[in-house]
Amino acid sequence: MSDRSEHIVVVGAGAAGLMAARELARAGKRVTILEARDRCGGRIHPLPAAQFGYAADGGAEFVHGEAPVTRALLHEAGLSLQAIEGTQRSFDGTKLLREIHHDPHEAELHAALNDLKDDLTVADFLRRHFAADEYARMRHSIRRMVEGYDAADPERASTLALREEWMNGGHGMQARIVGGYGALVAFLAAECRGHGVAIRFGAVVSAIEAGRGAVVRCTGGEVFACDDVILTVPLPLLREIALPEAVREKASAADDIGFGNVVKILLRFTRPWWRDGAADLDDLTFLLSDETIPVWWTQRPAEHPVLTGWFGGPRTAELSGLDAQDLVDAGIDSLAAMFARPRDDIARSVVAAIAANWARDPFARGAYSWATPRTRAAQTILARADGPVLFSGEALYRGRDMGTVEAALASGLETAETILRR
Template identity: 75%
Template sequence: MSRKSSRHIVIVGAGAAGLMAARELARAGTRVTILEARERCGGRIHPLPALQFGYAADGGAEFVHGEAPVTRGLVREAKLSLEAIEGRQWMFDGQTLSREDRHDPHEAELHAVLRELKNDMTVADFLHLHFAGDEYERLRHAIGRMVQGYDAADPERASVLALRDEWMDGGHSPQARIAGGYGTLVDYLTAECRKHGAAIRFGSVVSAIEETGGVASVRCRNGDVHACAKVVLTVPLPLLPEISLPQAVRDKAAAAADIGFGNVIKILLRFERPWWRDRKEGLGDLTFLLSNETIPVWWTQRPSERPVLTGWFGGPRTAELSGLDPRALIGAGLDSLAAIFGLARHDIARDLVAGVATNWAQDPFARGAYSWATPRTRDAQAILSRADGAVLFSGEALYRGRDMGTVEAALASGLETAQMILRG
């Protein structure tokens, strides 16, 4: 191995995991090159132009979930701040808007069964085994809605043990936003990487990784070849089959089939004014709004009074809208709002200033939103996290903590991977 390549680490992907790993490696004196397919950093963190929405809206990841120690530490380090989510959750049952009653008469029974559960199984099997009766219909519906909408997961495959903590606190762990959006954190990490000498190559779509004589070579579609000692793959799981890998690495990557990966459709609508606050129901405290409409979940920017509503549709059922382009998705969002609020669509559309819709499954460098655990995921993560060979895997899908699939998960995984390389 040449001296030049022996000190060189190539990181594939400039999302949260890749940037975090690169920053740690570069400031330890390691030569680092980040290869990013897009023309920007951030990956599934996607800040939208401030002129479009009146602020740096998040077209991708938006919330800081739970304790998130790595994220919060970076926020402090970057001298940024967090805004706690305020307000109440409402629901629309097809006829009436009301504040959601989160209490279920069978909640204590659910928690008791979960506490005693020793063997993992899918969510669907768990509900069939323990809560199959008609009296549990509301509980099953609430759990199914949370698994598909919040976790973007398939109840037929999702691990009940991985979701147990989420259910035990009602699925409402503390949430906040970064003031200025996640893009500010990406900008900080990007500047840190460059300050410590890491190179970032945009438009670098990796097509193959080879290993010969102890030297790894990363080939890009544009013809560039980067020799290095190690490669850190941080791309979303659905992209792994698109990269030619050495056979041993390909065998290792096969474990990713045991990790779920879900999709999200996200729609941001900016209006001339926050018209929903004028409703007779008294929606001044509205944060989240749940329904069974085509775009079922909506939220405001509270505590900010910005006239923006964000629509969210997650899980396997997003495939039903796979044929819709962004304009049609915005139309589906307006139809859903019209049904929820009992208004004519054209009345809502008349106040629309800007709209952006993203079906993350159609993004060529994401192919979906984020990962979730199956009963076999922990074993798969252990395989993918091994430090053997020249090719390492990192990213939110490999995080073994509670909030898998989050930005925190990506940052923590990138940090862990960098530390593993530095120890080696």
């Protein structure tokens, strides 16, 4: 049995931190989680069920693709998934259209992607292979996907990392957890506490010192000595923690990993007014546009009268000066344009509203990571267990769904296994 006196500090109570802490505590390690917020979850942000009529998510919401670690954990927790069902629409500036995924140049795109051997940025790939005017619609669609879905900058994003996503049109299998991601976080947190993990809220880590072990210092003056420390904070926060020179040099590899922002808006209405009129929108799931808040979705197949707005990628900087109410107003303006309805009518039917610009969250500074052509090499450097300070989180995941909760859980599990193999 492992020596319980061995102490490991995990910085961050998000998905990666909770997963790593649970596995280490199960193996007999003494574990302390230091969390800057007053809750677990990090960029998973469960909202009160009374506010939106169901367990809504202000942060991560969907389970993408196969997600084997997530699904195994859900099974263990007795939780289930609900697949998204319905049709996608787009707004062309004048009317709503049923989204058609086929592009006349799709075969050419797939051929160019299949032939690609050396990585290059998305923007360079498009300039090299599809610069002609006839490809304008496809370029726009790809850029919209890269910026909106991946929250990435086409001028820096890796084409090879996104190749599989493009090959299936960017529409992999998606589902939601019944009860929201908050139910999964609650299960993991309870598991941690049940195995003796101490979770300290309001603990903002300011510095780490390393020698034979590590010393973690918090802004409030608290000091924690440990054998190992696992940093699971979002990439931008690594710059705000004083690290030993060797660790700082290692952490600089994170500059080669992209990190994007998301603006997310939830609006609850008195009724699902978007189903009114001649357009058959009863089964509407996603709605894409070029409005200020360009992407919206319903809770289909659930019947909640809620629309969620989404704006991802570098262009979210255009809204950096807006507060939460300004973002809600921008969302209502966008809906009024897309559905050709009086803005005041939509505004009067709002029962509850929340807007989050994740770049302005002091403990996130953005939403999630994405790959550049140099990211895989950077991840290899950051994953090295060559001292008492280790890095973990969705940005270090080397699988296909980087930037997801699955990536965070898998990374936390891998980091715990690395320590246990020592």
